[in-house]
Amino acid sequence: MCGIVGYVGQKQALEIVVAGLRRLEYRGYDSAGVAVISDGQLEVRKKAGKLANLEGLLGSDPLPDSTTGIGHTRWATHGGPTDDNAHPHVSEDVSIAVVHNGIIENFAELKDELATAGVHLTSETDTEVAAHLLAREVPLADGDLPEAMRRVCRRLEGAFTLVALDRTQPDLVVAARRNSPLVVGVGEGENFLASDVAAFVDHTREALELGQDQVVVLTPDSITITDFAGEPVEATPFTVDWDASAAEKGGYDLFMLKEIAEQPKAVADALRGRISKDHRIQLDETSLDEAVLRDISKVVVVACGTAAHAGLVAKYAIEHWTRLPVEVELASEFRYRDPIVGPDSLVIAISQSGETMDTLMALRHAKAQGARTLAICNTVGSTIPRESDAVLYTYAGPEIAVASTKAFLTQIIAAYLVGLYLGQVRGTMFEDEIRRILGELDDMPSKVDLVLDTTEHVRELARELADSTSVLFLGRHVGYPVALEGALKLKELAYMHAEGFPAGELKHGPIALIEDGVPVIVIVPSPQGRAVLHDKIVSNIQEVRARGALIIAIAEEGDEAIVPYADHIVRVPAVPTLMQPLVSTVPLQVFACEMATAKGHDVDQPRNLAKSVTVE
Numbered sequence: 001m002c003g004i005v006g007y008v009g010q011k012q013a014l015e016i017v018v019a020g021l022r023r024l025e026y027r028g029y030d031s032a033g034v035a036v037i038s039d040g041q042l043e044v045r046k047k048a049g050k051l052a053n054l055e056g057l058l059g060s061d062p063l064p065d066s067t068t069g070i071g072h073t074r075w076a077t078h079g080g081p082t083d084d085n086a087h088p089h090v091s092e093d094v095s096i097a098v099v100h101n102g103i104i105e106n107f108a109e110l111k112d113e114l115a116t117a118g119v120h121l122t123s124e125t126d127t128e129v130a131a132h133l134l135a136r137e138v139p140l141a142d143g144d145l146p147e148a149m150r151r152v153c154r155r156l157e158g159a160f161t162l163v164a165l166d167r168t169q170p171d172l173v174v175a176a177r178r179n180s181p182l183v184v185g186v187g188e189g190e191n192f193l194a195s196d197v198a199a200f201v202d203h204t205r206e207a208l209e210l211g212q213d214q215v216v217v218l219t220p221d222s223i224t225i226t227d228f229a230g231e232p233v234e235a236t237p238f239t240v241d242w243d244a245s246a247a248e249k250g251g252y253d254l255f256m257l258k259e260i261a262e263q264p265k266a267v268a269d270a271l272r273g274r275i276s277k278d279h280r281i282q283l284d285e286t287s288l289d290e291a292v293l294r295d296i297s298k299v300v301v302v303a304c305g306t307a308a309h310a311g312l313v314a315k316y317a318i319e320h321w322t323r324l325p326v327e328v329e330l331a332s333e334f335r336y337r338d339p340i341v342g343p344d345s346l347v348i349a350i351s352q353s354g355e356t357m358d359t360l361m362a363l364r365h366a367k368a369q370g371a372r373t374l375a376i377c378n379t380v381g382s383t384i385p386r387e388s389d390a391v392l393y394t395y396a397g398p399e400i401a402v403a404s405t406k407a408f409l410t411q412i413i414a415a416y417l418v419g420l421y422l423g424q425v426r427g428t429m430f431e432d433e434i435r436r437i438l439g440e441l442d443d444m445p446s447k448v449d450l451v452l453d454t455t456e457h458v459r460e461l462a463r464e465l466a467d468s469t470s471v472l473f474l475g476r477h478v479g480y481p482v483a484l485e486g487a488l489k490l491k492e493l494a495y496m497h498a499e500g501f502p503a504g505e506l507k508h509g510p511i512a513l514i515e516d517g518v519p520v521i522v523i524v525p526s527p528q529g530r531a532v533l534h535d536k537i538v539s540n541i542q543e544v545r546a547r548g549a550l551i552i553a554i555a556e557e558g559d560e561a562i563v564p565y566a567d568h569i570v571r572v573p574a575v576p577t578l579m580q581p582l583v584s585t586v587p588l589q590v591f592a593c594e595m596a597t598a599k600g601h602d603v604d605q606p607r608n609l610a611k612s613v614t615v616e
């Protein structure tokens with residue numbers, strides 16, 4: 001969703017801000033804009049559409065030199081993606097420019113107040129009210145922009161990151177944060193603000209996490225942070241553990257292709273340092289008290305989209321290993337149904353970005369009920385881990401493509417480590433059992449590598465089936481969340497009707513969807529694991545095949561029993577049942593990516609989607 005960049009220093013702000021916006025493009029947006037201060041004037045350029053449109057405008061109507069600037073990529077909420085609605089928004093006297101991420105929920109009432117005071121609003125956005133309110137407050141605060149920002153923020157409801165410039169204070173950028181993401185990049189003689197570190201990692205890897213309801217004031221040489229009441233607060237420093245090259249395509253045509261290929265390394269990184277020499281799980285970094293873990297009576301996973309699918313996979317493992325009940329709930333539903341959580345619940349929030357608003361709100365609700373909370377997250381310094389009692393980072397590196405790939409595999413790994421740790425601490429698993437599973441996990445990077453070596457067949461199939469109107473995915477046991485994930489990938493990227501079903505459920509309704517030639521991708525359980533699952537899925541395949549479905553089986557090497565029932569077989573290495581999602585998901589990612597490419601879609605930035613969904 002919206003991306004924000006702010007710069008104050010010695011260099012040309014425009015270049016830094018536009019390059020930062022380019023880095024944030026992956027978040028998803030539909031208009032872009034910039035503002036700089038020059039000769040005591042605010043200069044704004046903004047344009048609907050992609051950054052290229054803004055760059056075109058900057059080419060025909062250049063901005064003057066300036067060392068202070070802000071920029072924004074907007075994902076429309078209030079008002080369509082037009083030039084007028086694009087940010088920055090300015091006050092009537094063009095003394096204040098503002099960019100905003102989030103939703104100001106009481107904007108209608110504030111708009112009425114401004115209209116009564118004779119202020120003329122020129123856009124349909126909620127953001128514009130902040131520019132006018134600030135401009136009216138600055139004189140009342142004796143020209144003190146940070147104080148004016150605090151006063152305005154105390155009046156705003158909802159979620160917001162606001163970043164403001166005042167034309168009379170050329171070396172100052174002031175920002176405020178409530179619920180929406182914002183990090184500070186600490187430079188030498190220059191400082192940065194951004195929705196995420198990708199925007200400034202070219203310039204500095206030293207960063208500060210901001211807390212809730214804080215105002216940050218940047219000059220080239222100082223960073224001052226207060227709460228909304230004006231009390232000074234300390235920010236938590238952190239160092240970004242990847243460099244700018246990690247956020248580039250590195251020779252691949254698409255970020256998604258790069259991120260699919262990075263999965264063996266990502267899985268290895270997620271495991272690294274978490275297994276002791278004597279084969280025990282060591283998750284010291286989580287700061288989860290063992291006594292607390294011994295006392296919990298249930299686990300609840302809250303997450304959205306792909307992260308929720310990772311939670312569904314983990315449910316099978318954690319329940320099996322710990323005998324604790326595990327509920328997996330879509331975060332957007334969780335807090336609105338009065339869930340039963342309390343001090344005896346471990347609530348695990350899974351999120352790649354760490355900023356997903358639905359997940360954050362579910363986490364806060366769980367905390368308010370007294371639950372113990374743990375974040376499984378990829379983005380260091382983001383809000384969800386910061387607000388959780390404990391965190392297990394997935395260390396997958398930056399995931400830029402909107403469609404999640406390596407995050408999914410590493411979320412499964414992290415959740416499995418939590419499950420094994422619970423088993424270890426609570427004594428529900430024998431040491432040799434834990435050691436065996438750790439050995440299996442340790443094998444996974446090379447197994448995923450093997451899958452990547454054999455994707456040509458999947459690509460061909462994707463191209464052949466690109467004109468299908470619908471693709472169904474079937475799975476059982478851990479194959480069921482894999483089916484959901486395969487369908488989600490196809491919907492996101494190929495804009496095609498796709499659904500994942502538990503294979504046994506099909507006959508209770510969805511089988512009516514089957515008609516001649518409908519591709520059905522089946523995640524076939526290992527015949528070596530729980531043979532009954534294999535037998536049952538063969539029956540389910542026969543049910544749909546009898547009705548004309550075209551069967552594509554994702555089956556392990558050596559499973560000859562599946563041959564008579566499949567039109568196409570995509571082979572994956574034989575692995576234990578609980579490890580199967582780590583190999584069987586990969587061909588589905590490749591399938592969706594290739595099909596979207598065949599259809600000419602923008603794979604890395606699919607229509608209507610945002611990487612980081614920071615509104616509820």
Ligand code: AGP
Nearest residue numbers: 305306307351352353356403404
């Ligand atoms: C995955 O391909 C999607 N883009 C989406 O479902 C995503 O997983 C979801 O929005 C959750 O995001 P998060 O992991 O950053 O919280």
